[in-house]
Amino acid sequence: MIVTSRSRTELPLGRMRVRDELVEIDESALRFDEEETATFLTDKSGLTLAAAEIERLCESTEGWAAALQLASMSLRGRDHPGTYIDQISGRHHAIGEYQMENVVDALEPEMLEFVMRTSVPERVNDDLAEALTGVSHAQDMLEQARQRDLFLRSVDDDLRWFRYHTLFADFLRGRLIRLHPGLLEELHLTAAQWFTSHDMLISPKYTDGIGGSNRSGAGRADRSVRRTATASPVPPPMSSSTSLRPRPNSGPP
Numbered sequence: 001m002i003v004t005s006r007s008r009t010e011l012p013l014g015r016m017r018v019r020d021e022l023v024e025i026d027e028s029a030l031r032f033d034e035e036e037t038a039t040f041l042t043d044k045s046g047l048t049l050a051a052a053e054i055e056r057l058c059e060s061t062e063g064w065a066a067a068l069q070l071a072s073m074s075l076r077g078r079d080h081p082g083t084y085i086d087q088i089s090g091r092h093h094a095i096g097e098y099q100m101e102n103v104v105d106a107l108e109p110e111m112l113e114f115v116m117r118t119s120v121p122e123r124v125n126d127d128l129a130e131a132l133t134g135v136s137h138a139q140d141m142l143e144q145a146r147q148r149d150l151f152l153r154s155v156d157d158d159l160r161w162f163r164y165h166t167l168f169a170d171f172l173r174g175r176l177i178r179l180h181p182g183l184l185e186e187l188h189l190t191a192a193q194w195f196t197s198h199d200m201l202i203s204p205k206y207t208d209g210i211g212g213s214n215r216s217g218a219g220r221a222d223r224s225v226r227r228t229a230t231a232s233p234v235p236p237p238m239s240s241s242t243s244l245r246p247r248p249n250s251g252p253p
Contacts, residue, residue, distance in 0.1 A: 027149070031063035040065075045072035053082040060088060060166065067167055070094040090170030099171050103150065114141050115150055115164070119172035120184065121191040123155060123163045131194050132187055 003011070016022040032040065037058040041047045049057075061067040071088045075081035090096065104112060117132045118124045129138035142162050145152045151168035155161045164172070176184050195201070 027153070030065065032058065032065060032068060033063060034058050037063065037068060040068055041072055045076065047072060047075055047081055049082050049085075053085055057085050057088065060085070062165055062167070064165065064167065066098060067095055070098060090167035090172075091174040095167055096171055096174070099168060103168075104175075107150075111141070111145070111150075115145055115152070116172045116176040116179070117187060118142070119164050119169040119176070120187040121195075123161050125161050128191065128194050131190055 005011075013022060013024075034055055038051070038054045041049055041054060041057070057068070057071060061071065067088075070092070071085075074088065074092065074094060075084055078084060088095070090099070107115070114129075114133055114135070118129045118138075120132060121128065124132070124142070126139035126142060129142060130136065133141075135141065142152065143159060146154060146159075146162065151165035152162050153165075155163055163169075173184060176187075
């Protein structure tokens with residue numbers, strides 16, 4: 001039997017793994033490496049790109065085949081396609097449209113609100129997610145998002161830290177800006193304060209991401225990381241209309 005699905009919920013995968021009855025082909029197996037990306041872009045799509053340009057595109061898309069296809073379509077017909085690679089982001093109209101049609105439109109309002117808020121930092125755990133959203137069962141929601149294949153993957157075997165696909169996170173932040181003007185800056189400051197209070201350093205890539213959406217917010221967030229922890233603006237909790245409740249059987253497997 002072959003089963004294809006975006007969601008892993010309500011499937012007895014654990015029992016099937018124990019019995020060695022399961023062969024999983026997940027997103028990590030489907031991800032293109034640099035060689036496969038080069039073959040796809042040059043041989044299949046007919047693009048003329050330097051090795052460094054292919055490497056950049058593979059890194060920015062994380063080998064996601066659909067994004068590579070949409071990117072190749074955007075680059076075709078340009079005299080110097082390599083100069084446009086850095087413009088390929090989660091806010092690119094074709095990639096955004098794909099994510100709206102295939103992912104976001106199927107999400108409940110409360111889950112959409114949750115993933116938008118938790119996409120702000122590069123990585124997130126349950127405690128940080130709680131600070132960003134105000135919910136008390138953030139771990140359940142993170143695991144549910146991972147099980148539903150919402151471009152969220154765990155970065156450790158304990159399912160403590162998670163990260164969104166780069167393009168999806170960029171798309172979610174753009175949508176957060178449109179739906180809740182000013183909230184992105186507050187969430188950045190909250191995340192920076194959380195990392196400071198937990199004695200964790202924030203990478204330059206994270207602070208650059210803050211500046212990409214709001215330069216003044218970037219400066220204040222960066223200063224909050226460098227100084228002794230002080231009270232920072234607390235983002236408004238999710239309203240009762242978007243309060244989160246775990247779906248049935250959405251707890252840890």
